[in-house]
Amino acid sequence: MNKDDGGSRLPKWVAAVIGVVAGAVALGVAQLAAGLTNASASPVIAVGGAAVDRTPPALKDWAIRNFGSNDKLVLISGIVVVLALIAAGLGVLSRRRVGYGMTGLLLFGLVGAGAAATRPDSGPFDILPSLIGVGAGAWALSLLFRRVELNDWDDLPEEYPAAAGTSAWTTDPEYSEYPPYADEGEPGEDERDADEPGGGEPVPHPAEMPPVMRAGDALYTFDRRRLLTGVAVGVGVAGVAGFGGRLLGASKDVDLARRTVAKTLPRPAVAAKPIPAGADLHLKDLSPFVTPNRDFYRVDTALVVPSVDPTDWTLKIHGLVDKPVELTFDDLLRRPLMEADVTLTCVSNDVGGPYVGNARWLGARLADVLRDAGIRSDADMLLSVSQDGFTCGTPVDVVMDGRDALLAVAMNGEVLPAAHGFPVRQVVPGLYGYVSATKWITEIKVTRFDQDEAYWTPRGWSPRGPIKTESRIDVPRDGDAVPHGPTIIAGVAWAQHKGISAVEVQVDGGEWREAKLAEVNGPDTWRQWSIETDLTPGKRVITVRATDASGYTQTPNYAPPAPDGATGYHAIGILVG
């Protein structure tokens, strides 16, 4: 056998399978190590995060358009597929020398470790999961190669015709070194039992067979049973470690911390205006006035939800201020907290899209906190920074103009959910989320738009993002079949901090008819609307447009979400029967 040159006769596909299994073990063990330490130190998550930050804006838009909130899942799946292909290649390379495959694994481990060490929220120990994973993967690789390959007579499967007959003398210590006859000549007749089946002629090891006899290569250069068990054990280890790591990393401390905070959450010093009974028309399929937390859209760049411990959380406020401050979570809760109903909207929300939701927030007034720090008059931007390094650039004048801009700690009467920014996030009525709604906020640098840039600005989105007046039809849904006759059309419209003053609906390009507006308790939320129309059979197109309290009516001209929010009328097509 080619033990001497380190080569292997394993068929390529077997080597590729071993490579993939070793790669899976590496990733699974790394995930487990990350779960025990810091979930975002997982190499896949770290490399994925680095990829997110480096994704060209056009690709990112395309991904959001095509995969919606599944874009992260698609990204991670893509990374895993690429890694599997590379691992298969490393397996094949390992046929030359297992060391080559191990070196390849190490290189990938270094890429993972490098990504984990350079994420904005990473610490020095974050390289460990990648390195531990690589160690496990390299070990699995060499173990599987040794295990699956038939290098010795002992390894020959029982059904190999000569195995039974030769086992008697190959276990003899004198001949334990294979091949016994290669250097020492044929063992004497007397040293073998010619009566054993298959005895007599020594059967050359498959690797030593002349080419013409190697038809059996695929059968006899590896042990199928050992391959199967090796793959099963490897995949099992990878699966259990990886899944366990995910469970451990998912929510271990945050759930407990949220429960603890829930016990001490102060009551609002200033309650929100009550929501009028007429704010919600309670129509089937119409977005409820208050979006339940579990249904609230989620948009962020975080591949794992950052876990922030409120007991060592602080908010640093510095830059163009007279006295920089650092607030603890308790400091924040000691301030008078106020409630406000505010509808968030994502700039990526296309016309008719789902990235808009309304909640009741509880928090400290951001303007008061800034005033206490002595914000200087030449400042025009708040660069807020999240635990994971994401940043928003919020205009100072907007935050200071008296609107309910909050450092929020609760959402719909519940401690802020982890995915929505626990323990503290910003909420600013009237601005798209990407310039205002920093989740997991840890820092506010008071600065100027001509000196600093927030996360999305160099990625092609406008530095400032006031929300554009929009409206959406929820009922019926696009493509629905509805019976003819009187039909309720309903939906929501929003123009945060201005308020909606009218909504009009049009059937098949006909006359605009004014819809009935539901009640609201302020200008910062969306507003439900409905109208009854008499529909005649056939294909019908229904279009909506809103007018805000400044008198502005939505433009019919379509604009895509980038760079500063979509415009145009939402229209649906239905089949009236």
Ligand SMILES: Nc1nc2c(c(=O)[nH]1)N[C@H]1C(S)=C(S)[C@@H](COP(=O)(O)O)O[C@H]1N2
């Ligand atoms: N830390 C952090 N905060 C963030 C983001 C992010 O990527 N990271 N995305 C922003 C964007 S684009 C939007 S639209 C809102 C969405 O808030 P939600 O996920 O609670 O709905 O969060 C904002 N805050």
Ligand SMILES: [Mo]
């Ligand atoms: Mo957004």
